Amino acid sequence: MTTTFGALAGRALTTGHGTENDFVLVPDPDGLLALTAAEVAAVCDRHAGLGADGLIRVVRSAAVPEGRTVLAEDPAAEWFMDYRNADGSLAEMCGNGVRVFVHYLRERGLVALAAGETVVVGTRGGPRRVTFDGELYTVEMGRWAMPGGQAAVSAGYDVVVGVPGLGGPRGGLRVTVPNPHTVVALPDETELAGAVLTARPTYDPVPPEGTNLELVVPLGESGGDGGAVGRIRMRVLERGVGETRSCGTGTCAAALAVRAWAGDGAPDAWQVLVPGGQVTVRVLGDTVTLTGPAVLTADVTLLG
Numbered sequence: 001m002t003t004t005f006g007a008l009a010g011r012a013l014t015t016g017h018g019t020e021n022d023f024v025l026v027p028d029p030d031g032l033l034a035l036t037a038a039e040v041a042a043v044c045d046r047h048a049g050l051g052a053d054g055l056i057r058v059v060r061s062a063a064v065p066e067g068r069t070v071l072a073e074d075p076a077a078e079w080f081m082d083y084r085n086a087d088g089s090l091a092e093m094c095g096n097g098v099r100v101f102v103h104y105l106r107e108r109g110l111v112a113l114a115a116g117e118t119v120v121v122g123t124r125g126g127p128r129r130v131t132f133d134g135e136l137y138t139v140e141m142g143r144w145a146m147p148g149g150q151a152a153v154s155a156g157y158d159v160v161v162g163v164p165g166l167g168g169p170r171g172g173l174r175v176t177v178p179n180p181h182t183v184v185a186l187p188d189e190t191e192l193a194g195a196v197l198t199a200r201p202t203y204d205p206v207p208p209e210g211t212n213l214e215l216v217v218p219l220g221e222s223g224g225d226g227g228a229v230g231r232i233r234m235r236v237l238e239r240g241v242g243e244t245r246s247c248g249t250g251t252c253a254a255a256l257a258v259r260a261w262a263g264d265g266a267p268d269a270w271q272v273l274v275p276g277g278q279v280t281v282r283v284l285g286d287t288v289t290l291t292g293p294a295v296l297t298a299d300v301t302l303l304g
């Protein structure tokens with residue numbers, strides 16, 4: 001029986017997760033690996049491979065063209081997160097993955113990052129500043145956008161989404177962070193639980209770059225010393241993966257959509273509850289931050 005791990009066979013890899021959105025980390029500091037989509041899909045396969053929602057190649061920015069583009073914008077971005085979805089497709093950004101990536105760099109001594117310090121890393125979405133507080137990582141996720149603009153927010157939606165199990169089409173709001181998301185609000189957790197995310201949803205119009213889909217239930221707001229905090233329950237269907245237990249960029253999109261729907265006076269801070277845990281999203285004008293945990297689970301070697 002042969003495997004399809006190709007260049008990844010025999011290599012020392014590490015697994016980890018951020019709120020149970022799980023990844024295989026592949027060290028390739030000098031950018032010598034030419035990974036194919038088939039190899040990535042084989043490693044991420046949950047039955048015939050290691051199993052993961054995505055693969056992250058850990059490479060010096062200077063060693064790959066996309067990393068050199070980031071370095072031109074921010075020379076401090078020594079390391080580049082080369083993120084691939086489980087089907088081998090590329091994505092602009094991974095909010096849970098970037099925390100796990102920085103945790104890996106710190107644990108392996110590839111960056112010095114004490115509590116309270118910040119590191120800049122490269123991603124396809126541009127440079128990202130990540131701060132370690134001694135326990136959690138906060139990622140400055142960059143600029144967000146709603147492609148449908150104020151008209152979509154006022155209407156409440158700019159895409160009609162058909163989700164199996166929901167019994168009829170729903171309105172969705174597009175949000176880019178900068179990868180594409182469509183957020184659909186549901187009235188309660190019973191309806192959320194009834195959505196079937198193993199079957200393909202329909203979109204009208206069809207998003208040209210594909211989309212991640214977040215189903216959200218707003219759970220209200222509570223006051224606190226730092227101001228009001230909103231809470232959201234979320235399930236996610238990731239582009240290039242399937243249903244996952246968390247999606248960092250998706251939690252940002254969810255918070256941004258619910259905040260926009262709530263209108264003036266809505267909180268800037270949001271706790272987003274996902275099947276794999278919870279993260280905090282803070283909206284800072286036209287940018288957003290994401291705070292959450294990162295865990296490494298195993299060092300493994302794939303057999304050839």
Ligand SMILES: N[C@@H](CCC[C@H](N)C(=O)O)C(=O)O
Nearest residue numbers: 091094095096179247248249
């Ligand atoms: N899980 C990620 C998002 C990964 C990329 C996404 N599937 C896409 O194709 O846009 C996250 O934590 O943000």
